[in-house]
Amino acid sequence: MKKYDLVIIGAGTSGAYLAREIAKRGHSVLVIEKNSRDKAGTKYDIFHIEEREFARLGIPRPVEGDAAWAFEFEKNYNSDPLCLYPKLQINPTVGLHLHEYTLLMNDLALEAGAEIEYEAEFVSLTxxxxxxxxxxxxxxxxxxxxARARITADCSGINAAARTSLPDGYGIENFTPGDDDMFYVILRYVRLKNKEDYLDSSTFWAPYKSWIAPCADPGGAIIGIGACHSFEYAQSVYAEMEKTVPLPEYELVKVEMGRTPFTRSPYSLVADNFIVSGDAGCLTKSVNGEGVTSSIYMLKIAAAAIDRAFKTGDTSKYALWRVNREYNTTQGAEFAMLRAMLVGVINAVSFEEFEYVFKSGLISDELLNALTGASVPPKALLKAFGAFVSGIGGKEISKGTVKAALGAVKNAARILVHYKKFPETPDGFEEWCAVADRIYERIGKIK
Ligand SMILES: Cc1cc2nc3c(=O)[nH]c(=O)nc-3n(C[C@H](O)[C@H](O)[C@H](O)COP(=O)(O)OP(=O)(O)OC[C@H]3O[C@@H](n4cnc5c(N)ncnc54)[C@H](O)[C@@H]3O)c2cc1C
Structure with missing residues (x-):
């Protein structure tokens, strides 16, 4: 039997990142991966990373000519269902091939001294x-x-092979996300028939949770949809979207389907000698279900805590608790707040109201750019407030929607404040969870 400081289940981007970070600090690391190396990261082809994330997280940034690089763009439109009033957000983004990027991350882990055993499937915890x-x-x-380990990390993706096998009460919730807790994503890779339709930007239609974005082929595009419940439901929303959105003419090249967690992460991500991250810890962004960089953000915190735990010889949940505290009071709090807003607004706003929101300036380029860190000019805020008030007066926004929107803002504020008060030690955690449960009940789930 082999002994390691850290054993990681899963050599996706999360597992490979953690393996590298811990191995380069001089600890022994084994990653077990059920797939063969040539199947690594083949669950779908293209994914996106926002440009600013590479430097923030210290992860490799492929450039044109590298195997993992596919394309880049910076213009992102958010649009009304009829596509009449699109709003522009500038957010430089890199499109990457998941297989090649995963291999790159695997190789960096190996170079740092980690071992990766492929075609090695997790059976159970010891x-x-x-x-x-x-x-x-x-x-x-x-x-x-x-394989014995001082700490075991579950980075096995959405099925969370190890976390879901933990005994009740071990310290991390062992739930399996249900159909309402994940996005069923369908990607249509298409070839555009007319040159004038070739893309240098993406467009997102919030009411349909659908988008069109560039792909590796400059004459092509990816038309995507993500919806809860099932692939069939996602298909039906896509069919609705096609009725109003004037999509460019295209030929279908291929279709890819996958699932991504769309639910809160377990309140605690650590337990005695154990940690969970990536899709296994439901660490995806609460606005769009993307999870590569949001997981790495958490793992950056985790790597520092694991290193310290090995150095002090204390790998208990008390020693690892700093991961919970730091994560939940930062990105965790932000995601919880955004989830509350999104669920409230998307569930309440009708097709016509979405049109009004875009037409009236309630959503503007300036407000969207604020989401990527730009400051909001007071004029834009005033305009949005004015549009909201006149929408109520002119009955473009119904009383029910106003009530739901105010409820969403209240829930968002509540959950944000609560996450910011995440306990510094496991003492008081149960009481904290009970209050969080009550707020999440009010927030509800996306329809
Ligand atoms: C269609 C689609 C598009 C997406 N687009 C984006 C995007 O543009 N940007 C973004 O950031 N995110 C995107 N996401 C989400 C993103 O893909 C995931 O959040 C991310 O890949 C999670 O990485 P991970 O390492 O946690 O899990 P995974 O990539 O799923 O890796 C888990 C690994 O564990 C292995 N494993 C599983 N079970 C076992 C076992 N029993 N024993 C051993 N090994 C096991 C698996 O084989 C796998 O290699 C998208 C998701 C989908 C479905």
Whole structure:
């Protein structure tokens, strides 16, 4: 039986990032990955990373000519359902091939000294006499193997193979996300028939949770949709979208489908000798279900805490708790707040109201750019407020929607403040969870 400081389940972007960070600090790391190396990161082809994230997180930034690089663009439109009043947000974004980027991250982990065993499937966690996680059992080449670890990390993706197998009360919730807790994403890779339609920007239609964006082929595009419940439901929303949105003429090249968590992360991401991250910890962005960089943000915090835990010899949940506190009071709080806003608004606003919101200036280029860090000119805020008030007066926005929007703002503020008060130690955690549960009940889920 082999012994490691850290065993990681899953060599996706999350597992590979953590492996590199811990190995380069001089600790022994084993990653077990159920797929072969040539299947790594093949669940779909193209994903996006916002340009500013590469430097913020210290992750490799492929450039044109690199295998992982596919394209880049900076103009992002958010549009009304009829496409009459699109609003522009400038947010430089890089399109990457997931397989090649995953391999790049795997190679960086190997270079740092981590071991990766491919075609090695997690079977179960092992526990010591005191009932604490002590490593993993896995199958490779038909043989059952055991690896002992001071800390085990579940980065196995949406099915969360290890987290969901934890005994009740171990310290991390072991729920499996239901159909209402994930986005079913369908990507249509298309070739545009007319040259004048070739894209240098993306457009997002919030009411349909649909978008069109560039792809690796300059004459092509990806038309995507993400919806809760099922792929069938996502298809039906796509069909509705096609009725109002004037899509360019295209030929279908291929279709890819996948699921991404669209629910809150477990309140605690650490337990004795155990940590969860990536899709296994539902760490995806609460506005669009993207999860590569949001998980790496959490893992950056986790890597510092794990390093310290190894150095002090204390890998208990008390020692790792700083991950919860730092994550939940920053990105965790922001995601919780945005989820409350999004659920309230998307569930309440009708087709006609969406048209008004875009036409009236309630949503403007300036407000959208504020989401990427630009400051909002007071004039834009005043204009939005004016549009809101006159929308109520002119009955373009119904009383029910106003009530729901105000309720969403209240819930968003409540959950934000609550996450900012995340306990500094496990003491008081249960009371904190009980209050969070009550706020989430009010927030509800997206329809
Ligand atoms: C269609 C689609 C488009 C998306 N687009 C974007 C985007 O543009 N930008 C973005 O940031 N995010 C995007 N996402 C979300 C993003 O793909 C995920 O959040 C991210 O890939 C999660 O990485 P991960 O390493 O946590 O999990 P994964 O990439 O799923 O990796 C988990 C790894 O664990 C392995 N594994 C699973 N079970 C076991 C087991 N029992 N034993 C051993 N190994 C196991 C798997 O084989 C896999 O390699 C998209 C998702 C979908 C579905």
């Amino acid at each position: 526990f010591d006499k005191a009932g604490r996680v002590s490593g993993v059992k896995y199958i490779q080449g038909g043989e059952e193997k055991t």
